[in-house]
Amino acid sequence: MKLGSLKEGGRDGSLVVVSRDLSRAVPATGIAATLQRALEDWGNAAPRLNALYASLNAGDADGVFDLDFNALAAPLPRAYEFVDGSAYLPHVERVRRARGAEVPESFYTDPLMYQATSAGFLGPRDPVRVVSEDYGIDLEAEIVVVTDDVPMAVTPEQAAGHIQLVGLVNDVSLRNLIPAELAKGFGFLQSKPRSALSPVFVTPDELGDAWRGNKLHLPLVTHINGEWFGAPEAGVDMQFDFAQLVAHAAKTRLLSAGAIVGSGTIANEDTAKGASCFAEKRTVETLETGKPVTPFMSFGDLVRIEMLDRDGNSIFGAIEQRIERQAPPA
Template sequence: MKLGSLKEGGRDGTLIVVSRDLSRAVRATGIAPTLQRALEDWSNLAPRLNALSESLNADQADGAFDLEMAALAAPLPRAYEFVDGSAYLPHVERVRQARGAQVPESFYTDPLMYQATSAGFLGPREPIRVVSEDYGIDLEAEVLVVTDDVPMAVDAAQAADHIQLIGLVNDVSLRHLIPGELAKGFGFLQSKPRSALSPVLVTPDELGQAWRDNKLHLPMLTQINGGWFGEPEAGVDMQFDFAQLIAHVARTRPLVAGTLVGSGTIANHDTGKGASCLAEQRTVETLRDGKPATPFLKFGDTVRIEMRASDGSPIFGAIEQRIERQPLP
């Protein structure tokens, strides 16, 4: 089934079930008012939501309506926790190579992750607002999973059973702010504003054989200003699968229902498939030509991130965003 949230009912939106082709939806408030509430009682409510999904896809759901993407908030407008990884080591290797640094051996056995912003997520059609272009505005096309309650100290096999939903995220980065923050030795803060989620999150069964080994085996298509930017394979060159990422986070703490776990920027060793972020493309250019040629995003630029099934049908819907100037208060 596919789930989303309307921009109504308060900060957490209104839960809807969405048809497989993303054309129709029905409010699920008789089951749970929000997606967060549904995840907190997932074992009981998921079967009811699935029954509503089957009814909707059979054109038998009462109260169904045509879906407008502009009416959607993020499926989880805010979450208790968002942890993001850097599971695609080609990305890490290139960035470090460009500045003459070695990848620590631990990166190949221990996931690189950070605590991301979760207090609010942008909807799939909401603009990315930034005060200044000088911040180095970048997109990052990623896959993410959403968990139910995860006990502390689960292993990867156990963690896999707690993956309930899958989606896409544009993990916005302000590249020119990152070096100064990392030099302090305390991680990202100002350089990581709010991210945007795909129009819907889907259960693993919706993905068929594309979801296996706790990875999503489909290409991630990114466009900038309507032009092709990259289409790397999400199931290739992922050093740590999502179960391993969840187990890493849960080593010393339980995770609450509604925790989002990101894959990090999708990158392949094959650079012919393009990139999923501008920093990656600029690094490839630096290694090849001695300097980057692709600029970071400017006001007025647009980005589109999506993933389609092998038959070309939409899965999560597209994240489509325009870069805009944020007025000062």
């Protein structure tokens, strides 16, 4: 099934079930007021939501309305936890090679992960507002999964059973702020503003055979200002699958229902498939020519991130955002 949230009913939105073709929706507030509430009672809520989804697609649900993506908040407008990995090692290897650094052996056996911003997510049509272009504005096209309650110290095999939803994220990065922050040895903060989530999240069964081995085996397509930027295969070159990432995050703590776990920037060994972030594209240029050529994003640029099924249908809807200047508070 496909689930989204309208920009109404408070900070956590109002839960809706969305049709398979993303054209229609029906309120689900009689089952759960918000997606967060549904995830906290997933064993009871999921069968009822799935029945409503079947009724909607069959054309006999009550209260159906045409879906307007501009009216959608992020499916989880805020979450208790967002942890983001870096599971695509071709990206890590290239970035390090471009600056003459070796990849530590541990990176091949132990996932990279950091605690990301979760207090608020941008909706799929909300602008990305940044104070200055000098910050080095970048997108990161990624896949995320959402869990129910995950016990501490689960194995990857156990963690797989706690993955309930799959979606996309534009994990916005301010690249020129990152080096100074990492040099402090304490991780990202100012360089990681709020991210945007896809219009809907879907249950893994909705993905058919594209979801296997706890990976999503489809290209993730990015356009900048209407021009193709990249379509790397998400199921290829992923060193750690989502079950391994969830288990890594839960090694020493439980994860609350609604926890979001990200894949990191999608990247392939085959650079002809393009990039999912400007940092990747600039790194490839550096390795090929000795210096980056493509600048980071500017105010007015339009980002579009989408994944299509084998028949060319949008699965999650598109994240489509314009980069805008944020004026300082008066």
